[in-house]
Amino acid sequence: MTSASSKPPRRSSQAVEGARRVRDEAIASVGVGILITDPHQPDNPIIYVNPAFERMTGYAAAEALGRNCRFLQGAGTDPSAVAEIRQALKEERDLRTELLNYRKDGSSFWNELTISPLRDAKGRVTHYVGIINDRTERKRVEQHLQQVEKLAALGTLLSGVAHELNNPLFIISGYAQLAREKINQGRYDDLKGDLETIREAAQRASTAVNRFLGIGSRAEARRELCRVDDLVKQALDLLSNDFVIHQVTVRTQFDPTLPSILADSQDLSQVFLNLFTNASQAMAEAHGRGTLSVSATLIQDQGGPWVEVRVSDDGPGIAPEHLPRIFDPFYTTKPLGRRTGLGLTISQRIVTELGGILTCESVVGQGTSLIVRLPIAQHSLAVVGEKPGAPMMLVVEPDLELQADIGSYLERQGYCVTRAGSGLVAVRSLERARYDVLLMDAMLPDITGEEFARRAVAMQPWLAGRTIVLAGKENVPDLQRFLKETGSTVVCKPFSWQVLGQRVRETLLGGSAAPGSPSGVAK
Numbered sequence: 001m002t003s004a005s006s007k008p009p010r011r012s013s014q015a016v017e018g019a020r021r022v023r024d025e026a027i028a029s030v031g032v033g034i035l036i037t038d039p040h041q042p043d044n045p046i047i048y049v050n051p052a053f054e055r056m057t058g059y060a061a062a063e064a065l066g067r068n069c070r071f072l073q074g075a076g077t078d079p080s081a082v083a084e085i086r087q088a089l090k091e092e093r094d095l096r097t098e099l100l101n102y103r104k105d106g107s108s109f110w111n112e113l114t115i116s117p118l119r120d121a122k123g124r125v126t127h128y129v130g131i132i133n134d135r136t137e138r139k140r141v142e143q144h145l146q147q148v149e150k151l152a153a154l155g156t157l158l159s160g161v162a163h164e165l166n167n168p169l170f171i172i173s174g175y176a177q178l179a180r181e182k183i184n185q186g187r188y189d190d191l192k193g194d195l196e197t198i199r200e201a202a203q204r205a206s207t208a209v210n211r212f213l214g215i216g217s218r219a220e221a222r223r224e225l226c227r228v229d230d231l232v233k234q235a236l237d238l239l240s241n242d243f244v245i246h247q248v249t250v251r252t253q254f255d256p257t258l259p260s261i262l263a264d265s266q267d268l269s270q271v272f273l274n275l276f277t278n279a280s281q282a283m284a285e286a287h288g289r290g291t292l293s294v295s296a297t298l299i300q301d302q303g304g305p306w307v308e309v310r311v312s313d314d315g316p317g318i319a320p321e322h323l324p325r326i327f328d329p330f331y332t333t334k335p336l337g338r339r340t341g342l343g344l345t346i347s348q349r350i351v352t353e354l355g356g357i358l359t360c361e362s363v364v365g366q367g368t369s370l371i372v373r374l375p376i377a378q379h380s381l382a383v384v385g386e387k388p389g390a391p392m393m394l395v396v397e398p399d400l401e402l403q404a405d406i407g408s409y410l411e412r413q414g415y416c417v418t419r420a421g422s423g424l425v426a427v428r429s430l431e432r433a434r435y436d437v438l439l440m441d442a443m444l445p446d447i448t449g450e451e452f453a454r455r456a457v458a459m460q461p462w463l464a465g466r467t468i469v470l471a472g473k474e475n476v477p478d479l480q481r482f483l484k485e486t487g488s489t490v491v492c493k494p495f496s497w498q499v500l501g502q503r504v505r506e507t508l509l510g511g512s513a514a515p516g517s518p519s520g521v522a523k
């Protein structure tokens with residue numbers, strides 16, 4: 001349609017009146033509350049409210065007109081939402097917010113409020129228009145949905161806990177059965193190892209529960225030097241029955257000179273158990289059998305050196321579209337109830353907490369490799385002479401109070417300390433890590449001091465000149481002979497921290513005192 005004139009046609013006053021009536025009726029009949037305020041009057045009072053405002057708030061127009069809208073606020077109104085409105089009005093800008101307001105009868109409602117300034121031709125604010133929407137019902141549904149979602153997440157989480165508990169429970173029941181058979185056969189001497197395995201599995205179960213409860217922050221405190229190859233072997237051992245059932249052949253390759261790493265050994269065992277179980281299940285489900293290859297090597301790469309554990313299966317592989325999501329919580333391609341999709345998430349979290357990296361490589365139809373890279377403990381490097389770091393001390397002292405005192409003294413000196421109360425416990429520490437200095441009591445509760453020292457030196461030959469014996473009386477003939485042979489140092493009890501500190505420093509520096517005749521301490 002075209003017009004002959006350039007100006008819009010003038011509307012008759014009747015038409016204008018008609019249009020106004022339509023507008024007023026529209027504003028009056030809409031379901032949302034509309035109000036207008038006049039900022040040029042003191043305290044920006046309401047000058048118009050529509051009927052929906054009256055219905056929503058319970059206030060008649062006559063009760064609202066002339067008042068500032070804050071009369072709708074009350075005890076539960078969030079002051080920060082009010083401050084937000086104040087600021088928007090100060091800056092003369094639009095605002096959309098949600099705040100708790102109160103009706104005339106005192107009941108509360110969630111007000112979804114939009115405020116817009118009205119401006120004259122020169123851009124000056126003449127009025128504010130407020131649109132209010134009662135969102136109480138929507139809010140209630142939202143809260144209900146949140147609750148439902150929370151419960152659903154909780155359910156998934158609980159099945160995750162169940163999944164994490166299954167491995168240790170399987171081990172506990174298997175070894176308990178074994179122990180019963182041994183008891184029936186009167187093989188009581190064999191029971192100790194089984195009971196220890198049961199205790200460790202129970203401990204792992206409790207760790208899993210704690211992790212789900214978010215009590216994970218003790219990870220740092222419980223770190224100790226571990227030999228990764230030992231943990232891998234233990235985990236493979238624990239699953240040996242599972243491998244037989246699933247017809248999985250295991251191939252291993254371990255670098256015999258692997259340095260130690262600093263980790264919570266239970267957490268790390270959990271990682272290996274998860275990876276081995278996943279691989280075994282994937283192969284069994286795909287073709288009823290398979291080969292699991294596990295290697296542990298030292299690699300120099302991406303800011304390494306790292307101890308790298310590679311867990312490879314010849315299962316179905318993971319499709320490229322699934323690969324980026326395999327570490328996501330609850331992500332699983334398996335039918336519901338079969339797996340929770342938490343094993344890899346937890347494993348990745350544990351590895352990352354240790355400063356390591358967990359990655360995955362997979363080729364569909366060929367298999368999958370999960371690669372764990374763990375940083376080498378600084379002190380371990382110090383021992384092998386690759387890099388300086390905190391020297392490692394093994395303190396073997398049956399007197400627990402003295403053990404704690406020595407431990408904290410040495411830690412204050414900047415050393416990394418492992419404590420043991422008996423010779424056999426200390427042997428287990430020596431199996432796991434390399435130590436720079438061995439501090440041992442001459443009298444141990446389980447094996448003689450001499451026997452322990454011999455075993456320690458056999459396991460870590462450099463300790464021959466780096467052993468400090470804490471002796472009540474130095475004149476124990478066997479020990480004296482041994483000290484002479486190995487060049488160890490004796491510190492007599494009671495000793496001062498100064499003497500002990502000095503002796504440790506000398507020992508670390510290669511021992512300034514003559515072998516077997518430490519100055520000022522033993523004669």
Ligand SMILES: Cc1cc2nc3c(=O)[nH]c(=O)nc-3n(C[C@H](O)[C@H](O)[C@H](O)COP(=O)(O)O)c2cc1C
Pocket residue numbers: 035036037044068069070072073082083085086089099101111113115116128129130131132
């Ligand atoms: C157009 C307009 C509508 C408003 N509507 C409401 C409302 O529905 N509920 C409310 O709590 N406050 C509302 N306010 C905000 C209050 O009037 C007031 O600006 C706010 O409480 C901040 O100022 P004060 O700190 O002086 O109270 C509205 C303000 C304007 C300008």
